[in-house]
Amino acid sequence: MKHLRYLIIGLFLPQIIFAQQKLQLKDLLKNFYDFSALPQYLSNVNIGQESTYDRTGGNNDGFNGTYSFVRRNADSTLVLLDVKGAGVINRIWTPTPTDDSLDFYIDNDAKPSFSIIYRDLFTGKVYPFVAPLCANQLGGFYCYLPIPFARSCKIVLRGKRAEFHQIDYHLYPKGTAVKPFSLPLQEDEKGALETIKTLWAKTTPGVHDFYQTPFTTATKEIALKPSQTALLFEATTGGRIIGFEIESATALDELAKNMDLRVTYDGEQTPAVYCPLADYFGYAFGKASMKGLMVGADGKKHYSWFPMPFDKSAKIELVYRSANGGDPSIGTVNLLCNVYSTNQKRDAAQEGKFYAYWNHENPVPTGKPYTELQANGKGHFVGVALQAQGLVPGITGFFEGDDSTVVDGQMRMHGTGSEDSFNGGWYALLDRWDAAMSLPLSGSLTYSIPLSRTGGYRFYISDKVPFAKSFLQTIEHGPEHNAWPSDYTSVSYYYCDQSNTQIIIPNAENTRIYMPDTLQIFPQLAYTAMDNFMNVEAKWTYPTSAKTMFYTVQENSLIKMSLQDIPEGKYTMFLDYDKGPDAADFSLWQRQTALTDWMNANANKTERVPMQEVCAIQITNLNNSFSFHFKTPEGKNKFTLNRVILVRE
Known part of the structure; x- marks a missing residue:
């Protein structure tokens, strides 16, 4: 697990948000239940992070507290964050909260705007730091309640020791008007929190929960056989897909690894999405697992709510490969498909197209991290689902590896451990990261010590990561030197102004599920x-x-x-x-x-x-x-x- 202070320079969020109206908490909360703005570029927005990772390349990412503060004050209190400008804290994560007080200095370095016991950022005891935006599960404690500020923000821990944490924030362009966070909340802010709570509490939210404007539903019943390709949806004029569902009469399980989801826009030669159905929908080694806010499945019903704007045309196909060269025992799969769309075509100056980047490396090269996403162009990263398999028997030590993000050629973010990047903590400890658990924004896909495998996912809805020219996100396998023999598979979700060639395409060999002996x-x-x-x-x-x-x-x-x-x-x-x-x-x-x-x-x-x-x-x-x-x-x-x-x- 691993202090980082980096800025990520983003792109092109419509200037009206910053120049003509004051950005408020209620606007930021809207991102959690209205996905219509997700394709929009960020304009001149800097994303920063304070992280406690080991600067030497070792694994002391918070254990000794060496890199766990920006500076120590004369009274021995610890400054965890100190930023200038207009912005918002998007996420605070830690597996090691304490009972010391946190002081939040918002637009005022002399007097705290509010103070709270560190642990109570996550326990639900202090409103508005309540579930579902603030909670603890899988060994991690996380707060997604936006904390906007107009001029500056400083967080001070009234304790003598801190360990692991990550604090993510946006800094807006100069001149942006922001209403700073204050307590108590106003009624419209409380209402937005209640909307989030109600929506996220639904077991299976549908398209009507996210979109109140008119849309068209295209429904198809398909009997799909091996070696066939089915057309689920096609549009020949500009518009946007606002979501789709695929339902099978029986659980697909490992069969979903033999079916590929393929999405193409505007006649592009490279598909925007081309990956196994199982991996796109967050299966864990052949079993349905992820039931997140944006994407998920229960084995029969699969859903995706990422908006997909396009300019001239769009096509969604399902390719049923012959498993392992053609298994005669595998027969027809009956599917019911619903695709929801509107005729609102993409605003090319303000929006990216949706892409999913699939990768699989077995083994992951020794001495090099695993690549989750490598893309060129202008856009923003919005999520990832990772399946991680060890190739040596025993504990899942490969998950000691840190995630790292390179934006436009410079490293901008560095994590503190693999499960930490998915808002968890402490793999292999009882009632921590020790089993599958699906939460709206993040979760564990599976955890098995006998099989030496795990996996996780996370959606970046309020904290999407922008890039101007290029983006590279990797994750290490092992505590140091990327030396743990591993087999990794991932799907990264992002928006971009251009297609990027995927390194590999699915086939019988690279979709086979590894089984240790x-x-x-x-x-x-x-x-x-x-x-x-x-x-x-x-x-x-x-x-x-x-x-x-x-x-x-x-x-x-x-x-x-x-x-x-x-x-x-x-x-x-x-x-x-x-x-x-x-x-x-x-x-x-x-x-x-x-x-x-x-x-x-x-x-x-x-x-x-x-x-x-x-x-x-x-x-x-x-x-x-x-x-x-x-x-x-x-x-x-x-x-x-x-x-x-x-x-x-």
Whole structure:
């Protein structure tokens, strides 16, 4: 996880916003429920970030607080942000809030405009810092409530230590009139917050929730077979697609990796979107996962609400590739498609076209970060969905890597860890970044230590990142030097004034889902049930990336471990455990079937057995667990377990 102070020079937001009316909080809140302005360029807007990343290239991104403040005041308070000009704070993120006070100096360096306990920016205890814009999940604490200022903004922590944080902001062109943030909120500002809360609380918001103006619906029912291409929508005059939905009669799952979404505008030779359906809609390794504000799917219903303006024509197609050279068992897929559009064509001087950049690297080159988006032209970045797979068994250490953004040839943003970039924190810790969870603006796509994979997504709706000539966003794989063997796949969503050639196009080989043949299960992080008397303690003991579990058992005690994340198949099981003078006897079972005889773990002194083959095990969807049974001869009642290793046969 990783202090950064950079400015990103943006482009071309209509000058009327800045020159003829005062920008207010209610206008900024509108971005969260009205997407009509999303294609608009930013005009002379600078985007900045204060981030705590390690300047040396190491992994001290906040652990020691070395880079966690702009300066330390004479009274030892810490300045976290100090910017001049008119602007707005868009996002404050941290996994390490404290109970110290934060003072916000808005347009006044002498007296705070308001103060709040750092933690209460996110807890919902202090209005208007309430959900859904301010909350904490997946190990991260985030505040998306816009905090506008007319002349300056400074944030001071009344504490002696800060750790990880990222503070993102816009600075507007000189002369921009801004109404500074003040408390209490006015009624129209409260109303905008309530609108956001109501809309985001809907399980499946539809097009009518985002667009109240008239639009046309084009509906098609399609029976699509392998090697066929279906036309979902076509327009031969200028206009804009304001959203589309694709619904399948049955869950598509891995089949969605064999179907490509292809969108083309204005007769361009390079498609604006050309990627697997699964990846565009935020699947995680063949399973529907993302249900975000802008894009998502439940396996059957898929939706996209990014506005797509075009000049002369537009076409949406679905290409059904033959899986793995043509699997005869795969048949027809029945789909219902709705595309919503208007005849409002693109304002080429003020708006970009929508693009999705798909990339896949297996392996990601050693010594180089993974490329999420590389684009030329004028535009702005609005989101990314990433699937990250480790190619060595064990913990997801590749997710220590930082994201970095290069705008017009200069690095402008640098993150503090992969899950941090998705508003999370602390992967592999219980109730932090340890499972899939979908939130409106960001989330975790999946998390599995046995399969050594995870993923995340984030939409940049109020904090879109502009570029004038070029844009490059990358993410590291591993804590340092991009050395962790990895397989990464991503889709980046952006607007631009020109098409950019995608490095690769989907095919059977580069859309195949990697499946490891060696899987590690750490009992500290596994789904476990226990029966009869047992005491348990978790302690750091060996360099296995997780704590060792120390069990005190009795006769007939039982530990049952779930294998629900493990793919079906036959495996050889190995144990990493300790022998010792007080060790109990144990045997392994799968439900009521014994997998081993009784095993004697007794030894004169404690010694680690790092990988002992113990049995074969067949795992199915209906039989996906195993158990330890215990005997305690002569009162020997200890069992120490480090790992379980499964090797696919």
